Amino acid sequence: xxxxxxxxxxxxxxxxxxxxxxxxxxxxxxxxxxxxxxxxxxxxxxxxxxxxxxxxxxxxxxxxxxxxxxxxxxxxxxxxxxxxxxxxxxxxxxxxxxxxxxxxxxxxxxxxxxxxxxxxxxxxxxxxxxxxxxxxxxxxxxxxxxxxxxxxxxxxxxxxxxxxxxxxxxxxxxxxxxxxxxxxxxxxxxxxxxxxxxxxxxxxxxxxxxxxxxxxxxxxxxxxxxxxxxxxxxxxxxxxxxxxxxxxxxxxxxxxxxxxxxxxxxxxxxxxxxxxxxxxxxxxxxxxxxxxxxxxxxxxxxxxxxxxxxxxxxxxxxxxxxxxxxxxxxxx
Numbered sequence: 047x048x049x050x051x052x053x054x055x056x057x058x059x060x061x062x063x064x065x066x067x068x069x070x071x072x073x074x075x076x077x078x079x080x081x082x083x084x085x086x087x088x089x090x091x092x093x094x095x096x097x098x099x100x101x102x103x104x105x106x107x108x109x110x111x112x113x114x115x116x117x118x119x120x121x122x123x124x125x126x127x128x129x130x131x132x133x134x135x136x137x138x139x140x141x142x143x144x145x146x147x148x149x150x151x152x153x154x155x156x157x158x159x160x161x162x163x164x165x166x167x168x169x170x171x172x173x174x175x176x177x178x179x180x181x182x183x184x185x186x187x188x189x190x191x192x193x194x195x196x197x198x199x200x201x202x203x204x205x206x207x208x209x210x211x212x213x214x215x216x217x218x219x220x221x222x223x224x225x226x227x228x229x230x231x232x233x234x235x236x237x238x239x240x241x242x243x244x245x246x247x248x249x250x251x252x253x254x255x256x257x258x259x260x261x262x263x264x265x266x267x268x269x270x271x272x273x274x275x276x277x278x279x280x281x282x283x284x285x286x287x288x289x290x291x292x293x294x295x296x297x298x299x300x301x302x303x304x305x306x307x308x309x310x311x312x313x314x315x316x317x318x319x320x321x322x323x324x325x326x327x328x329x330x331x332x333x334x335x336x337x338x339x340x341x342x343x344x345x346x347x348x349x350x351x352x353x354x355x356x357x358x359x360x361x362x363x364x365x366x367x368x369x370x371x372x373x374x375x376x377x378x
Contacts, residue, residue: 047190049094050135053126056117058089066090097127097138098186099194100161100179112142119147119154128166131189135166136175138182196221309375317372324365331358 048068055063071077079087092102092112102112113123126139140161145154161182163175176182187193261267266275309317334351 047129047131049127049129051126051128052090052093052097053124054089054093055125056114056121056123057093057112057125058114059084059086059116060089061114061116061118062121093125094127095194095198096142097125097140098190099197100140100159100183101194113144119145122146122157136163136189137166137172138163138186140179140182309372313372313375317369320365320369320372324362324369327358327362327365331355331362334358 050068052066052068053063054060054065057064079090081087096102096112117123122141123144124139124141126137128135128137130136138161141157141159143159144157146157147153148155159179161179162177163182163185165173165175167173176185183194190197334355337351338348338355
Protein backbone atom coordinates (compact mmCIF):
# COMPACT_ATOMS: atom_id res chain seq x y z
CA UNK A 47 0.00 0.00 0.00
CA UNK A 48 1.31 3.43 -0.95
CA UNK A 49 -0.41 6.62 0.36
CA UNK A 50 -1.09 9.29 -2.23
CA UNK A 51 -3.02 11.96 -0.32
CA UNK A 52 -4.26 12.31 3.27
CA UNK A 53 -6.88 14.84 4.33
CA UNK A 54 -7.66 15.42 8.03
CA UNK A 55 -10.39 17.74 9.23
CA UNK A 56 -11.00 18.48 12.93
CA UNK A 57 -8.88 15.50 13.71
CA UNK A 58 -6.43 15.25 16.64
CA UNK A 59 -4.53 18.50 17.11
CA UNK A 60 -5.68 19.79 13.73
CA UNK A 61 -8.65 22.11 14.19
CA UNK A 62 -9.21 22.79 10.52
CA UNK A 63 -8.54 20.87 7.32
CA UNK A 64 -5.03 19.64 6.73
CA UNK A 65 -3.90 17.84 3.57
CA UNK A 66 -0.69 15.92 3.03
CA UNK A 67 0.27 15.26 -0.59
CA UNK A 68 2.55 12.22 -0.64
CA UNK A 69 2.93 12.40 -4.42
CA UNK A 70 5.56 15.14 -4.03
CA UNK A 71 7.86 12.41 -2.73
CA UNK A 72 7.65 10.82 -6.18
CA UNK A 73 9.48 7.50 -6.22
CA UNK A 74 11.33 7.88 -2.93
CA UNK A 75 10.73 4.74 -0.90
CA UNK A 76 11.91 6.17 2.42
CA UNK A 77 10.90 9.45 4.06
CA UNK A 78 10.87 10.85 7.60
CA UNK A 79 8.09 12.50 9.57
CA UNK A 80 9.73 14.80 12.13
CA UNK A 81 8.58 17.37 14.66
CA UNK A 82 8.54 18.16 18.36
CA UNK A 83 6.45 16.18 20.83
CA UNK A 84 2.75 16.95 20.41
CA UNK A 85 3.13 18.36 16.92
CA UNK A 86 0.90 15.67 15.39
CA UNK A 87 3.30 13.06 13.99
CA UNK A 88 1.37 10.16 15.51
CA UNK A 89 -1.90 11.80 14.42
CA UNK A 90 -0.89 11.28 10.79
CA UNK A 91 -0.53 7.56 11.47
CA UNK A 92 -3.77 7.58 13.44
CA UNK A 93 -5.55 9.25 10.52
CA UNK A 94 -4.27 6.73 7.99
CA UNK A 95 -5.18 3.77 10.20
CA UNK A 96 -8.56 5.27 11.07
CA UNK A 97 -9.37 5.87 7.39
CA UNK A 98 -8.52 2.30 6.49
CA UNK A 99 -9.88 0.36 9.46
CA UNK A 100 -11.94 2.74 11.58
CA UNK A 101 -9.54 2.56 14.54
CA UNK A 102 -6.53 4.56 15.66
CA UNK A 103 -2.94 3.37 15.24
CA UNK A 104 -2.69 2.54 18.95
CA UNK A 105 -5.16 0.84 21.27
CA UNK A 106 -4.62 3.58 23.88
CA UNK A 107 -6.65 6.02 21.78
CA UNK A 108 -10.41 5.62 21.38
CA UNK A 109 -12.28 6.79 18.29
CA UNK A 110 -14.25 9.42 20.15
CA UNK A 111 -10.97 10.98 21.36
CA UNK A 112 -9.80 11.51 17.78
CA UNK A 113 -11.93 14.63 17.32
CA UNK A 114 -9.93 17.78 17.75
CA UNK A 115 -10.55 19.70 20.99
CA UNK A 116 -9.86 22.90 19.06
CA UNK A 117 -12.38 22.31 16.28
CA UNK A 118 -15.53 24.36 15.93
CA UNK A 119 -18.68 22.41 16.88
CA UNK A 120 -19.91 23.18 13.41
CA UNK A 121 -16.99 21.43 11.65
CA UNK A 122 -17.36 17.72 11.07
CA UNK A 123 -14.44 15.43 11.93
CA UNK A 124 -13.47 13.59 8.75
CA UNK A 125 -10.48 11.71 7.34
CA UNK A 126 -9.91 10.88 3.69
CA UNK A 127 -7.05 8.75 2.35
CA UNK A 128 -6.19 8.15 -1.29
CA UNK A 129 -3.82 5.22 -1.76
CA UNK A 130 -2.62 2.77 -4.39
CA UNK A 131 -2.24 -0.97 -4.07
CA UNK A 132 -1.12 -3.30 -6.88
CA UNK A 133 -1.48 -0.52 -9.50
CA UNK A 134 -5.06 0.28 -8.47
CA UNK A 135 -6.15 3.52 -6.81
CA UNK A 136 -8.67 3.77 -3.96
CA UNK A 137 -10.22 6.57 -1.89
CA UNK A 138 -11.55 5.84 1.57
CA UNK A 139 -13.42 8.39 3.68
CA UNK A 140 -14.45 7.98 7.35
CA UNK A 141 -16.15 10.01 10.02
CA UNK A 142 -16.28 8.92 13.68
CA UNK A 143 -19.35 9.14 15.86
CA UNK A 144 -19.45 12.77 17.06
CA UNK A 145 -21.51 15.58 18.51
CA UNK A 146 -22.22 18.52 16.22
CA UNK A 147 -24.39 21.57 16.70
CA UNK A 148 -27.88 21.33 15.38
CA UNK A 149 -28.48 22.96 12.04
CA UNK A 150 -31.69 24.39 13.45
CA UNK A 151 -32.29 25.45 17.01
CA UNK A 152 -29.90 25.18 19.88
CA UNK A 153 -27.91 22.33 21.36
CA UNK A 154 -26.04 19.47 19.68
CA UNK A 155 -26.93 16.34 17.80
CA UNK A 156 -25.27 12.94 17.69
CA UNK A 157 -23.93 12.05 14.24
CA UNK A 158 -23.29 8.32 13.66
CA UNK A 159 -20.04 7.06 12.22
CA UNK A 160 -19.86 6.81 8.44
CA UNK A 161 -17.55 5.38 5.78
CA UNK A 162 -17.20 5.19 2.01
CA UNK A 163 -14.76 3.37 -0.29
CA UNK A 164 -14.42 4.01 -4.03
CA UNK A 165 -12.00 2.87 -6.71
CA UNK A 166 -10.65 5.46 -9.15
CA UNK A 167 -9.50 4.31 -12.58
CA UNK A 168 -6.95 5.97 -14.87
CA UNK A 169 -9.68 8.11 -16.46
CA UNK A 170 -10.88 9.39 -13.10
CA UNK A 171 -14.05 7.29 -13.15
CA UNK A 172 -15.20 6.44 -9.62
CA UNK A 173 -16.71 3.05 -8.67
CA UNK A 174 -18.37 2.64 -5.29
CA UNK A 175 -17.09 -0.48 -3.49
CA UNK A 176 -18.69 -0.07 -0.04
CA UNK A 177 -20.68 2.55 1.84
CA UNK A 178 -21.12 1.25 5.37
CA UNK A 179 -18.65 1.25 8.26
CA UNK A 180 -18.21 -2.53 8.51
CA UNK A 181 -18.35 -3.16 4.75
CA UNK A 182 -15.57 -0.64 4.09
CA UNK A 183 -13.37 -2.33 6.71
CA UNK A 184 -13.91 -5.76 5.14
CA UNK A 185 -13.11 -4.45 1.65
CA UNK A 186 -9.91 -2.79 2.89
CA UNK A 187 -8.85 -6.03 4.60
CA UNK A 188 -9.41 -7.89 1.34
CA UNK A 189 -7.46 -5.29 -0.68
CA UNK A 190 -4.44 -4.99 1.65
CA UNK A 191 -4.43 -8.52 3.05
CA UNK A 192 -4.11 -7.21 6.62
CA UNK A 193 -6.50 -6.85 9.51
CA UNK A 194 -6.31 -3.72 11.69
CA UNK A 195 -4.19 -5.32 14.42
CA UNK A 196 -1.71 -6.73 11.89
CA UNK A 197 -1.52 -3.38 10.10
CA UNK A 198 -0.76 -1.58 13.36
CA UNK A 199 1.88 -4.13 14.37
CA UNK A 200 3.84 -4.15 11.11
CA UNK A 201 2.92 -1.24 8.86
CA UNK A 202 2.54 1.57 11.40
CA UNK A 203 4.38 0.64 14.64
CA UNK A 204 3.75 3.96 16.46
CA UNK A 205 5.94 5.15 19.39
CA UNK A 206 7.60 1.95 20.50
CA UNK A 207 4.70 -0.44 19.88
CA UNK A 208 7.06 -2.66 17.85
CA UNK A 209 7.74 -4.47 21.09
CA UNK A 210 4.13 -5.74 20.92
CA UNK A 211 5.03 -7.68 17.78
CA UNK A 212 8.16 -9.06 19.44
CA UNK A 213 6.13 -10.12 22.48
CA UNK A 214 3.23 -11.62 20.49
CA UNK A 215 2.73 -15.37 20.68
CA UNK A 216 4.14 -17.60 17.93
CA UNK A 217 0.76 -18.20 16.27
CA UNK A 218 0.01 -14.48 15.97
CA UNK A 219 3.50 -13.69 14.65
CA UNK A 220 3.27 -16.56 12.15
CA UNK A 221 0.01 -15.17 10.74
CA UNK A 222 1.50 -11.68 10.47
CA UNK A 223 4.71 -12.84 8.80
CA UNK A 224 2.82 -15.10 6.38
CA UNK A 225 0.69 -12.16 5.31
CA UNK A 226 3.66 -9.82 5.09
CA UNK A 227 5.98 -12.10 3.09
CA UNK A 228 3.25 -14.02 1.18
CA UNK A 229 4.38 -17.39 2.52
CA UNK A 230 0.90 -18.96 2.70
CA UNK A 231 1.79 -21.22 -0.24
CA UNK A 232 4.77 -22.62 1.67
CA UNK A 233 2.63 -23.21 4.75
CA UNK A 234 0.07 -25.05 2.64
CA UNK A 235 2.88 -27.13 1.10
CA UNK A 236 4.17 -27.94 4.58
CA UNK A 237 0.67 -28.96 5.67
CA UNK A 238 0.27 -31.13 2.55
CA UNK A 239 3.63 -32.83 3.17
CA UNK A 240 2.73 -33.38 6.80
CA UNK A 241 -0.59 -34.92 5.82
CA UNK A 242 1.21 -37.14 3.27
CA UNK A 243 3.72 -38.23 5.93
CA UNK A 244 0.89 -39.13 8.29
CA UNK A 245 -0.86 -41.11 5.55
CA UNK A 246 2.36 -43.00 4.75
CA UNK A 247 2.87 -43.75 8.42
CA UNK A 248 -0.66 -45.08 8.66
CA UNK A 249 -0.12 -47.26 5.56
CA UNK A 250 3.13 -48.60 7.06
CA UNK A 251 1.41 -49.47 10.33
CA UNK A 252 -1.44 -51.22 8.49
CA UNK A 253 1.08 -53.16 6.35
CA UNK A 254 3.02 -54.18 9.44
CA UNK A 255 -0.20 -55.39 11.08
CA UNK A 256 -1.09 -57.40 7.96
CA UNK A 257 2.41 -58.92 7.94
CA UNK A 258 2.05 -60.01 11.58
CA UNK A 259 -1.39 -61.45 10.86
CA UNK A 260 -0.10 -63.43 7.86
CA UNK A 261 2.83 -64.81 9.83
CA UNK A 262 0.49 -65.90 12.60
CA UNK A 263 -1.89 -67.57 10.17
CA UNK A 264 0.97 -69.40 8.42
CA UNK A 265 2.53 -70.25 11.78
CA UNK A 266 5.88 -68.86 10.66
CA UNK A 267 8.31 -66.64 12.52
CA UNK A 268 9.69 -64.57 9.65
CA UNK A 269 9.03 -63.46 6.10
CA UNK A 270 11.81 -65.76 4.83
CA UNK A 271 10.10 -68.75 6.37
CA UNK A 272 6.76 -67.63 5.01
CA UNK A 273 8.29 -67.36 1.51
CA UNK A 274 9.59 -70.92 1.80
CA UNK A 275 6.17 -72.18 2.89
CA UNK A 276 4.50 -70.35 0.01
CA UNK A 277 7.06 -71.77 -2.45
CA UNK A 278 6.42 -75.33 -1.22
CA UNK A 279 2.66 -74.80 -1.43
CA UNK A 280 3.10 -73.46 -4.93
CA UNK A 281 5.10 -76.53 -5.94
CA UNK A 282 2.47 -78.89 -4.50
CA UNK A 283 -0.25 -76.94 -6.24
CA UNK A 284 1.53 -77.29 -9.58
CA UNK A 285 1.84 -81.06 -9.10
CA UNK A 286 -1.86 -81.34 -8.31
CA UNK A 287 -2.64 -79.23 -11.35
CA UNK A 288 -0.54 -81.59 -13.50
CA UNK A 289 -2.32 -84.64 -12.08
CA UNK A 290 -5.69 -83.04 -12.66
CA UNK A 291 -4.67 -82.13 -16.22
CA UNK A 292 -3.51 -85.71 -16.88
CA UNK A 293 -6.77 -87.14 -15.55
CA UNK A 294 -8.69 -84.73 -17.69
CA UNK A 295 -6.65 -85.69 -20.77
CA UNK A 296 -7.40 -89.38 -20.13
CA UNK A 297 -11.09 -88.65 -19.83
CA UNK A 298 -10.97 -86.59 -22.99
CA UNK A 299 -9.13 -89.37 -24.88
CA UNK A 300 -11.67 -91.92 -23.74
CA UNK A 301 -14.52 -89.72 -24.85
CA UNK A 302 -12.84 -89.20 -28.20
CA UNK A 303 -12.27 -92.97 -28.56
CA UNK A 304 -15.90 -93.62 -27.82
CA UNK A 305 -16.86 -91.03 -30.32
CA UNK A 306 -14.68 -92.78 -32.95
CA UNK A 307 -16.24 -96.23 -32.26
CA UNK A 308 -19.81 -95.12 -32.63
CA UNK A 309 -21.64 -96.77 -35.55
CA UNK A 310 -22.55 -94.84 -38.57
CA UNK A 311 -26.02 -94.96 -40.07
CA UNK A 312 -24.81 -97.50 -42.64
CA UNK A 313 -23.31 -99.72 -39.95
CA UNK A 314 -26.56 -99.62 -38.00
CA UNK A 315 -28.45 -100.79 -41.09
CA UNK A 316 -25.85 -103.53 -41.59
CA UNK A 317 -26.18 -104.57 -37.94
CA UNK A 318 -29.94 -104.92 -38.27
CA UNK A 319 -29.66 -106.84 -41.55
CA UNK A 320 -27.08 -109.20 -40.04
CA UNK A 321 -29.48 -110.14 -37.28
CA UNK A 322 -32.12 -110.98 -39.87
CA UNK A 323 -29.67 -112.83 -42.15
CA UNK A 324 -28.19 -114.87 -39.29
CA UNK A 325 -31.65 -115.83 -38.13
CA UNK A 326 -32.60 -116.92 -41.69
CA UNK A 327 -29.37 -118.92 -42.12
CA UNK A 328 -29.91 -120.60 -38.74
CA UNK A 329 -33.43 -121.52 -39.78
CA UNK A 330 -32.21 -122.89 -43.11
CA UNK A 331 -29.47 -124.90 -41.37
CA UNK A 332 -31.95 -126.38 -38.92
CA UNK A 333 -34.29 -127.26 -41.77
CA UNK A 334 -31.48 -129.06 -43.67
CA UNK A 335 -30.40 -130.95 -40.57
CA UNK A 336 -33.97 -132.12 -39.96
CA UNK A 337 -34.29 -133.20 -43.62
CA UNK A 338 -31.05 -135.12 -43.50
CA UNK A 339 -32.26 -136.96 -40.44
CA UNK A 340 -35.72 -137.78 -41.88
CA UNK A 341 -34.45 -140.46 -44.30
CA UNK A 342 -36.93 -139.35 -46.92
CA UNK A 343 -34.51 -137.58 -49.23
CA UNK A 344 -33.37 -139.00 -52.54
CA UNK A 345 -29.71 -139.47 -53.32
CA UNK A 346 -29.58 -136.24 -55.35
CA UNK A 347 -31.35 -134.21 -52.60
CA UNK A 348 -29.16 -135.76 -49.93
CA UNK A 349 -26.02 -134.87 -51.93
CA UNK A 350 -27.20 -131.28 -52.55
CA UNK A 351 -28.16 -130.58 -48.93
CA UNK A 352 -24.95 -132.14 -47.64
CA UNK A 353 -23.01 -129.65 -49.74
CA UNK A 354 -25.19 -126.74 -48.56
CA UNK A 355 -24.81 -127.48 -44.84
CA UNK A 356 -21.05 -126.52 -44.48
CA UNK A 357 -21.66 -123.43 -46.60
CA UNK A 358 -24.38 -122.32 -44.19
CA UNK A 359 -22.08 -122.95 -41.25
CA UNK A 360 -19.33 -120.77 -42.76
CA UNK A 361 -21.79 -118.00 -43.61
CA UNK A 362 -23.27 -118.08 -40.12
CA UNK A 363 -19.79 -117.89 -38.57
CA UNK A 364 -18.73 -115.03 -40.85
CA UNK A 365 -21.85 -112.98 -40.26
CA UNK A 366 -21.80 -113.74 -36.55
CA UNK A 367 -18.24 -112.38 -36.26
CA UNK A 368 -19.28 -109.21 -38.09
CA UNK A 369 -22.34 -108.92 -35.88
CA UNK A 370 -20.18 -109.24 -32.75
CA UNK A 371 -17.83 -106.52 -34.03
CA UNK A 372 -20.72 -104.14 -34.68
CA UNK A 373 -22.31 -105.14 -31.40
CA UNK A 374 -19.14 -104.06 -29.52
CA UNK A 375 -19.30 -100.64 -31.15
CA UNK A 376 -22.99 -100.30 -30.29
CA UNK A 377 -22.31 -101.09 -26.62
CA UNK A 378 -19.91 -98.07 -26.35
